[in-house]
Amino acid sequence: xxxxxxxxxxxxxxxxxxxxxxVTVIFFFWPASQAIYYAFQLxxxxxxxxxxxxxxxxxxxxxxxxxxxxxKTTAIFSGLVxxxxxxxxxxxxxxxxxxxxxxxxxKTLLIWPYAVAPAIAGVLWAFIFAPSIGIVxxxxxxxxxxxxxxxxxxxAMLLVVIASVWKQVSYNFLFFLAGLQSIPxxxxxAAAIDGAGPFRRFWSIVxxxxxxxxxFLLVVNIVYAFFDTFGVIDATTQGGPATATQILxxxxxxxxVKAADLGGSSAQSVLLMIIVIALTAVQFRFVxxxxxx
Amino acid sequence: xxxxRPFLTFxxxxxxxxxxxxxxxPLWVTFVASTLTYEQIANVPMPLWPGDQFLANYGQVxxxxxxxxxxxxxxxxxxxxxxxAVVVAVGKICISIVSAFAVVYFRFPLRRFIFWMIFVTLMxxxxxRIIPTFKVASDLGILDSYLGLTLPLIASATATFxxxxxxxxxxxxxxxAARIDGAGPMRFFVDVVLPLSRTxxxxxxxxxxxxxxxxxxxxxxxxxxxxxxTVVIGIKRMIVGGDAATEWQLVMATAMLALMPPAAVVILMxxxxxxxxxxxxx
Numbered sequence: 001x002x003x004x005x006x007x008x009x010x011x012x013x014x015x016x017x018x019x020x021x022x023v024t025v026i027f028f029f030w031p032a033s034q035a036i037y038y039a040f041q042l043x044x045x046x047x048x049x050x051x052x053x054x055x056x057x058x059x060x061x062x063x064x065x066x067x068x069x070x071x072k073t074t075a076i077f078s079g080l081v082x083x084x085x086x087x088x089x090x091x092x093x094x095x096x097x098x099x100x101x102x103x104x105x106x107k108t109l110l111i112w113p114y115a116v117a118p119a120i121a122g123v124l125w126a127f128i129f130a131p132s133i134g135i136v137x138x139x140x141x142x143x144x145x146x147x148x149x150x151x152x153x154x155x156a157m158l159l160v161v162i163a164s165v166w167k168q169v170s171y172n173f174l175f176f177l178a179g180l181q182s183i184p185x186x187x188x189x190a191a192a193i194d195g196a197g198p199f200r201r202f203w204s205i206v207x208x209x210x211x212x213x214x215x216f217l218l219v220v221n222i223v224y225a226f227f228d229t230f231g232v233i234d235a236t237t238q239g240g241p242a243t244a245t246q247i248l249x250x251x252x253x254x255x256x257v258k259a260a261d262l263g264g265s266s267a268q269s270v271l272l273m274i275i276v277i278a279l280t281a282v283q284f285r286f287v288x289x290x291x292x293x
Numbered sequence: 294x295x296x297x298r299p300f301l302t303f304x305x306x307x308x309x310x311x312x313x314x315x316x317x318x319p320l321w322v323t324f325v326a327s328t329l330t331y332e333q334i335a336n337v338p339m340p341l342w343p344g345d346q347f348l349a350n351y352g353q354v355x356x357x358x359x360x361x362x363x364x365x366x367x368x369x370x371x372x373x374x375x376x377x378a379v380v381v382a383v384g385k386i387c388i389s390i391v392s393a394f395a396v397v398y399f400r401f402p403l404r405r406f407i408f409w410m411i412f413v414t415l416m417x418x419x420x421x422r423i424i425p426t427f428k429v430a431s432d433l434g435i436l437d438s439y440l441g442l443t444l445p446l447i448a449s450a451t452a453t454f455x456x457x458x459x460x461x462x463x464x465x466x467x468x469x470a471a472r473i474d475g476a477g478p479m480r481f482f483v484d485v486v487l488p489l490s491r492t493x494x495x496x497x498x499x500x501x502x503x504x505x506x507x508x509x510x511x512x513x514x515x516x517x518x519x520x521x522x523t524v525v526i527g528i529k530r531m532i533v534g535g536d537a538a539t540e541w542q543l544v545m546a547t548a549m550l551a552l553m554p555p556a557a558v559v560i561l562m563x564x565x566x567x568x569x570x571x572x573x574x575x
Contacts, residue, residue, distance in 0.1 A: 003398060007472075007477070007481070008399075009399065012395070013396075016395035017391075017407050019391070020391075021410065026429060027426060027444070028413075028417050028422075031425035031429055032425070034425035035421070035422050035424070035425050038424075088312075091308060092309065095304075095312075096305075096309060111559060111563070114559060115555035115556040116507075116555070117509060117525045117551065117552070119528070120548055120551050124319040125319060127544075127545065128319055133335055133541070135322060135338055139338075174570060178571060198298065230420060230509065235528075235529050249421075252420065252421070252423065253423060256423055266424070269422060272421040273416065276421060277416045280416050
């Protein structure tokens with residue numbers, strides 16, 4: 001799509017895009033190219049010298065069991081976050097679409113967690129699940145469940161999933177609600193006249209018509225779980241216990257900043273960039289041609 | 294409503310109320326904990342009704358910070374967060390609205406190239422270029438400064454796309470009329486495009502304010518001095534490890550202070566928030 005009416009100037013458009021281009025080049029392209037450059041370099045222990053080592057950093061990664069472990073952790077984590085987040089918000093949105101009285105109040109009370117920073121969400125949930133003083137821990141103990149996410153890897157994973165989903169439900173909820181409200185009422189009414197009950201109507205009409213929204217949210221939630229949950233993890237488990245919750249992004253940060261392994265961390269960055277590019281491509285392909293029946 | 298089924302309506306309300314309660318539960322516990330003494334929290338189970346330490350705890354964190362972890366006053370951190378959120382939001386809106394205007398209303402060599410350049414930044418989140426970006430900031434000497442906190446986050450592909458999309462819907466007749474009346478491009482931009490973009494700017498501001506306020510990884514890397522911490526970083530520095538050593542009542546008071554401003558923005562500006570959220574994702 002192009003405008004027919006244009007303005008003419010040989011210098012003005014450059015001036016207008018200059019600030020955006022400057023920030024983009026200095027803080028996006030230059031660092032990204034540096035990451036790619038470092039990915040092929042090996043630094044000595046003191047960071048004084050570095051030399052070109054070709055694909056050695058990548059080979060090390062692919063021979064590193066911990067890297068695959070981190071891949072697996074990330075897959076489990078993002079799968080759990082995306083599926084439970086989408087499932088819960090679909091149920092809530094379907095119910096909110098049904099009620100007449102109090103709809104706005106419910107909406108307001110469900111969307112505010114979007115405003116909470118991931119790190120703060122982590123702190124909140126870590127507190128109520130805290131091993132010695134947490135209120136939920138206490139309740140679980142009464143039920144005979146021994147809860148301590150500081151030493152139990154599965155429980156640590158559960159904690160970060162809960163905190164991440166809690167924050168993301170509001171986002172999914174709003175998109176599902178918008179999707180539900182855009183379904184023509186006449187379709188639902190026609191089905192009701194044909195004798196379809198509420199559940200039948202949901203599975204045969206509403207759910208298929210929501211598939212573009214669901215697919216979009218799936219991609220967004222995976223991206224969220226991959227990158228934005230860094231704060232949740234750093235504020236709670238810090239990748240532990242051992243490496244039970246060390247997702248890829250956290251490993252890049254840990255290896256690069258804490259362990260000062262520049263080459264290894266950069267090689268991981270490059271692989272992550274490839275993952276983001278793939279995810280973004282999927283997202284945009286889909287935005288062009290929506291999944292429809 | 295297609296038909297009247299009282300039972301299903303009842304179920305719907307029950308599910309929604311359960312959802313609201315689960316969503317609000319951590320907030321309530323946080324608020325209650327921020328009004329208790331340390332001993333009350335440590336004495337498991339902690340009460341679920343607010344205590345009388347509200348003023349004491351909030352006063353302490355706002356003026357003096359915690360005693361065991363970070364000792365920076367939270368009021369300074371809140372100010373830093375506010376500066377960061379406002380500068381990032383305003384900066385992003387300013388640079389993207391002018392670049393979108395250039396891309397839509399001018400034809401110039403490199404136009405496509407620049408458009409794609411902005412587009413690609415979507416694929417380079419800060420998380421994948423942590424160390425080199427930090428190096429750039431340190432080479433520029435902007436560590437521990439407001440400039441360093443905000444400038445690297447100001448480029449935004451989504452805002453540029455949103456404005457581009459919106460400018461495409463402005464009727465060509467308006468630009469034609471402006472040209473016939475002898476208005477130059479900047480005159481047209483200020484008198485026609487800006488006023489028309491008001492609602493988009495408001496919606497975007499809400500989303501970007503929350504984005505800026507909630508930044509975590511970048512401030513974590515770039516701030517070394519406590520006086521430059523944002524509140525989201527500060528809260529993490531107050532948790533010193535181990536349930537016994539952390540002053541949870543102060544951490545929880547800080548958490549309330551950290552989440553109230555963006556939550557208030559979402560609730561009070563709900564209309565703009567929903568519009569911004571839905572449109573930036575298109």
